[in-house]
Amino acid sequence: MGIIIALIIFGLIVTVHEFGHFICAKLSGIKVLEFSIGMGPKIIQKKKGETMYSLRALPVGGYCAMEGEDAQIDDERGFRNAKLWKRMLVLAAGPFMNFVLGFLLIMGMFTMMKDVPTTKISGFSGVRNEDESVTYYADSYKEGLKHGDIIKKIDNTRIFSVLDLNYVFEMKASHDDGRRSVEVVRDGETVKFDAIKFHDNNPERSGEEWDFGLEYKKKTPVTVLKGSGDIFLSMTHIVGLSVKQLATGKVEKEEVSGPVGVVSEIDKAATESEDKESAALNLFFVSALISINVGLFNLLPIPGLDGGRLLFCFIELVRRKPIKPEHEGYVHLAGMFLLFSIMIFATYNDIVKLIFK
Numbered sequence: 001m002g003i004i005i006a007l008i009i010f011g012l013i014v015t016v017h018e019f020g021h022f023i024c025a026k027l028s029g030i031k032v033l034e035f036s037i038g039m040g041p042k043i044i045q046k047k048k049g050e051t052m053y054s055l056r057a058l059p060v061g062g063y064c065a066m067e068g069e070d071a072q073i074d075d076e077r078g079f080r081n082a083k084l085w086k087r088m089l090v091l092a093a094g095p096f097m098n099f100v101l102g103f104l105l106i107m108g109m110f111t112m113m114k115d116v117p118t119t120k121i122s123g124f125s126g127v128r129n130e131d132e133s134v135t136y137y138a139d140s141y142k143e144g145l146k147h148g149d150i151i152k153k154i155d156n157t158r159i160f161s162v163l164d165l166n167y168v169f170e171m172k173a174s175h176d177d178g179r180r181s182v183e184v185v186r187d188g189e190t191v192k193f194d195a196i197k198f199h200d201n202n203p204e205r206s207g208e209e210w211d212f213g214l215e216y217k218k219k220t221p222v223t224v225l226k227g228s229g230d231i232f233l234s235m236t237h238i239v240g241l242s243v244k245q246l247a248t249g250k251v252e253k254e255e256v257s258g259p260v261g262v263v264s265e266i267d268k269a270a271t272e273s274e275d276k277e278s279a280a281l282n283l284f285f286v287s288a289l290i291s292i293n294v295g296l297f298n299l300l301p302i303p304g305l306d307g308g309r310l311l312f313c314f315i316e317l318v319r320r321k322p323i324k325p326e327h328e329g330y331v332h333l334a335g336m337f338l339l340f341s342i343m344i345f346a347t348y349n350d351i352v353k354l355i356f357k
Contacts, residue, residue, distance in 0.1 A: 020097030098295030105288035138211035303335025
């Protein structure tokens with residue numbers, strides 16, 4: 001059942017992406033030849049007007065085929081004959097729809113939660129004494145952080161939400177002495193600390209690095225919208241950092257995943273949770289993260305991707321004339337070959353991990 005749910009969600013993410021291209025092309029007057037969900041052999045197809053709609057066997061992609069994408073043709077409704085700004089909108093519409101879907105999934109996640117987390121410190125590790133005084137074990141409190149501080153940066157990493165805090169403490173190593181630079185907003189003013197140690201010295205919780213608690217706000221339309229925006233920014237930020245690490249070779253080859261790995265992660269979120277509510281929250285979270293990942297990855301200036309095609313549009317904007325379709329086509333073909341090679345390698349990695357996990 002988990003695999004079925006995973007395939008449905010993965011198909012939804014891809015379909016939303018292609019629908020962005022499709023609807024924007026239609027609104028721009030560009031002729032759409034085929035709108036396909038899935039790849040490979042056709043299962044169902046139906047032509048309505050000038051467009052063929054098809055459902056294909058492999059739920060690992062999809063496409064929106066427009067007239068004259070890779071060749072100059074006489075049809076005035078061909079893609080390359082459309083105004084430059086229309087072509088750029090059509091290309092950007094796919095990733096944009098992935099971002100929209102990601103944001104809506106995050107909102108769905110927050111509507112299921114009791115309260116909305118913030119980045120405002122509500123308390124520190126400590127114990128209440130018999131005389132109602134509090135003994136704080138938190139090093140960060142002893143070294144200058146206070147109740148009500150809003151955390152903005154840790155080690156120069158922008159903190160949009162609790163997600164960024166998890167990333168900083170779990171993924172980024174502290175200085176040799178266990179300290180981190182911190183920037184907070186206190187009473188409306190920015191306060192900077194060069195070296196704060198986050199450590200819980202409570203004998204019962206000794207060794208925990210995160211020694212403070214966060215304020216949670218009551219769930220309202222405003223707090224849900226604000227919280228969703230913060231998590232969306234965090235996800236985009238973290239995905240961007242991951243892409244940067246991949247591009248600079250800082251990611252081990254065993255960590256690269258393809259469609260099989262994506263489906264596997266969604267399946268885990270659906271089946272390995274403690275209860276149905278946790279499973280639903282995990283599904284919303286993972287699906288939003290994947291959708292944002294797909295949107296951001298497609299904007300990379302790599303030939304064959306939307307970002308690569310947008311790059312050629314920007315070049316045309318600067319040159320004031322388009323590059324020859326055949327030359328651009330060769331570049332995109334090489335890019336697609338590279339992307340398919342990476343996908344094959346990633347799929348091989350996914351299968352190996354599934355077999356030997």
